[in-house]
Amino acid sequence: MGAEVLDRLFATVQARKGADPETSYTAKLYSRGTAKIAQKVGEEAVEAILEAVRGDKAALAAESADLLYHLLVLWADLGLDPADVWSKLAQREGTSGIDEKKSRKV
Template identity: 65%
Template structure:
């Protein structure tokens, strides 16, 4: 039964389940099947789910957008696990950006790029 009050902790719980599927039977676990098919296939699935999410976002059906977003997040977590990326690193990056406007961040990135060109 889905918990309507479930928060982002769901992602941590899912990450743990995904890690537990490494080396599991691909006939019993979809995650194990993805791991067995390899990084390129997992990445392809992330791309497909991203496109489906974009389509539902444009259509504006929030039920379908929520479903596709869940598929996207699941496959993204599988990709992170396969690549050995701890989700905490992504969360730390997001957390580090808190309070910095995206517009300011983009300007700083451009300035850093120009400084790098001048150094070269």
């Protein structure tokens, strides 16, 4: 169900372009600009990391949802299609991160 939820959420945040920042948090983010949205992604990542280190799985799930939402808003703001990210992940399937890193070192 994960990818479907993300695709639906992306369609929703995409549809918020041009919406009223008074009634839509997503529209408020767009109105604040790319740098602010990127900063929010960083803040939510730090909050997720802190909950992970604390070992609080419920809080980590909530912060991870905040992080993914803000990341999708950042993609939409920049016109990045989530399909491009999904295909990157698909290309990497079956390639160990250890092997990939070795292939980058000469």
